[in-house]
Amino acid sequence: MAISQAKKTRCPLEGDATYYNLTDGSEKLLATKTAYSYDQTFEFAKGLKGLIAFEPLLVTVIEAAA
16 A cells, blocks of 8 residues: 555645545555645644644554554
8 A cells, every 4th residue: 555645735724734645556546635744834733744644434543562
């Protein structure tokens, strides 16, 4: 599995967001707008910069013990 950039938007509160699609590694699209992140944030939302959020209806997160 791999991700590919889908689009960019600007939120008036958080800043510039990038959305990502999920592919099978050979560019076959599995799901659109699976995740997003804020690359450039406004001061109010600086804690979001660099984090990746996943759409809960499209992704199941499984945490494994280290």
